[in-house]
Amino acid sequence: LSTVIDGDRRMFAVTDFAGADGSAGLACDTSAAETIRAEHERTVRSHADTLDQLNTAVAIFDTDEKLRFFNQAFQKLWGLDSGFLLSAPSNTLLLDRLRSEGRIAEQPEWRRWKENLLSAYRAVESQEHWWHLPDGKTIRVVANPQPKGGVTWVFENLTEKMDLESRYQTAVRVQGETLDNLAEGVVVFGPDGRLRLSNPAFVALWGLTAEALKPNVHVSAIRDLCDQHAANSPWGGFVAAVTGFDDERRDRRGQIELINGNVLSYAVIHLPNGQVMITFVDVTDTVNVERALKDRNEALEKSDQLKNEFVQHVSYELRSPLTNIIGFTELLSLPATGPLTPKQREYVEYVGSSSSVLLTIVNDILDLATVDAGIMQLDISEMNIDRTIAAAAELVADRLDEHRIKLAIDATEAPASFHGDETRIRQILYNLLSNAANYAPEASTIRLTCRRLADAVEFSVHDDGPGMPPDVLESVFRRFEPRANGGRRRGAGLGLSIVKSFVELHGGTVRIETGQDRGTTVICTFPDKPSGIPDTPAGIRDAAE
Known part of the structure; x- marks a missing residue:
């Protein structure tokens, strides 16, 4: 019975006695007991709510082996319906249900296995x-x-943990x-400077023993061992990198030569968590090849x-005698010197023409030597294209007439002039025409074309x-490599080398379009206004090797 006494709600247990002479009542104050019972119920509910929040499955059985509590994780783990669990099944019935539904593994001796499991109700210590x-x-x-009987079963799903x-x-x-x-040799040190791991390659490269690299050995001990194998050992820097307090933790690379001649x-x-990894690669063969190269x-x-x-030197020494030979040959050809027989005149002409060819070769060699030395200077000016082409054509006219070869010049799309060294460009065109005359068939036509491009002039x-x-x-552009396939005579192999050198001095390019039985076209492209004289052109030093 609940009532209020002195402003406080109190609970009483009332007993009513009725007799022949009347009735009597007895009221006992049970407020303290009710308070304890309510507190106990709140505690039990709180524990149940807490267990429901756990991911670990929990089931509590009483002394009669009846299920009195289970959390949501337990129901989810075993996939059992709430009606069955709320019916307070026995522990034996629960195990049989799990077995029949194939949720636990079949045991060879099911009865003995189950009895061993249920022996927990008679045990005093936990079983796992x-x-x-x-x-x-x-x-x-x-x-x-549990102290008052019963067993609390905890089912922890360790599948993910075991898998991890x-x-x-x-x-x-x-x-x-x-x-x-x-x-590759690898060694890793922890933030305390002690060895974390190493591999056999590291041991072999530094000539160490496995016993010397015991776990947790300090980097300074390894330094003392490795310093014996290198004259200028970098291990002092390694120790500083491992044990130092450099906030930037800069990585670095280098090479070291060991006493045995190997180069590493x-x-x-620098790795996370303050660790440092040092790797070593044997590059001895690579370094030796590099040194040999x-x-x-x-x-x-x-x-x-x-x-x-x-x-x-030889070219300079030849130039002076050749000039004298040519001069005396011309002198012998003059009528004032005296009459010559036809045979004598023929010999004089042969001497003169051969000397002129040799002088041309000597001049070409000197020009290439000047280019190689980087001292050749171009005389850039605005030059007349028609005049330059005509001058080059005149130089090869006799050779063309000798073999009845015609020269067709097409400069209709060419500008009147452009900036370049007129002497060198005339020499370029002369060499191109001479080369073409050497390979052109008898009574054929050589075509010289000049045209303007967007910002260049093309010959x-x-x-x-x-x-x-x-x-x-x-x-084809290498020096002193004459080619005789189809040519009338073998030259010194300098004509196209001269062409390439002078074109590149102008900042231009040379390319060749050719094919078997399709003839040959040599195309030289000059910038309209050269920005300056470049250094020695690429490929000039590919002289006769």
Whole structure:
């Protein structure tokens, strides 16, 4: 009975007695007991609400092995309907239900297995079991006996944890196998400067022993061992990188030569969590090849310099006697010198023409030597195109007439003038026409075309000769490599080299369009207004090798 006494609500247990002579009533104040009971109920509900929020499945059975509580995680784990669980099934019935629905693995001796499981009701300490379910889940089962009887069952689903641990262990093994089989030496130090891992390649490259690289050995101890194998050891810097307090944690790379002659390329790489990885690669073969190539290149450059000096010196020495020979030949041809027999005149003409050809070769060699030295200066001015073409054509007129070759000039699309060195461009056109005359068939036509492009002037010379095969085309601009396929005579192999050198001095380009039995067209493109005289053109130093 609830009533209010002195402003406080009180609970009484009232007992009414009736007799022959009347009735009596007894009221006992039970307020304290009611308060404790209500507090207990609130505590139980609070615990139940807390357990419902857990991801771990929990089921509580009383002393009669009846289910008195389960949380949502328990129902979700086993997939049982609420009606069955709320009916307070026995622990035995629950296990049989899970077995019949195939939710737990079938046991060879089901009865014995179940009795062993239910022995938790008679135990005084917790029991732990591992269940591997048919659907692949791994469940850790803990049976915790209660002081007043009954058992609390905790079912922890460790499937994801076990899977992650398995993957982690697999990754560690794969990483270990990978590191062990790398040709690159790897060593990793922790933020405390102690060794975390290393691979056999590191041990082999530095000539260490596996015993020297025990786990947690300090980087300074490894430095002392490695310093013995290198004259200028970088390990002092490695120690500073591992144990220093550099906020920027800059990575760095370099090379070190060991006492045994091996060359190692190293990289210091800062990792997260204050760790430092140092890698080493044996680049001995690469460095040796590089050194050999440098030595060979220096030898070739020196040889090329000696060759150029020799050619230049010989050319200068030849020029003066040739000039004298040509002068005396012309003097002998004069009537004032005296009459010559036809045979004598023929010999004099042969001497004169051969001397002129040789002088041209000598002049070409000197021009190329000047270009190689980077001292040739172009006399850039506004030059007349028609006059330059006519001058070059006049120089080859006799050779063309000798073989009944016609020269067709097309300059209708050409500008009247453009900026260039008139002497050198005339020499370019002369060499192109001479080269074409050497390969053009008898009584054929050589076509010289000049036209304006967007910001350049293009000259092209075409002959109907046999064309150039691919192997010849690759070396056509090399010096002293004359080609005789279809030509009337073998020259010194300088004509197209001169052309390429002078065109590139103007900042222009040279290309050749040719094919077997399609003739050859050499195309030279000059900028309309050269910006300046470039350095030695690319390819000029591809002299006879």
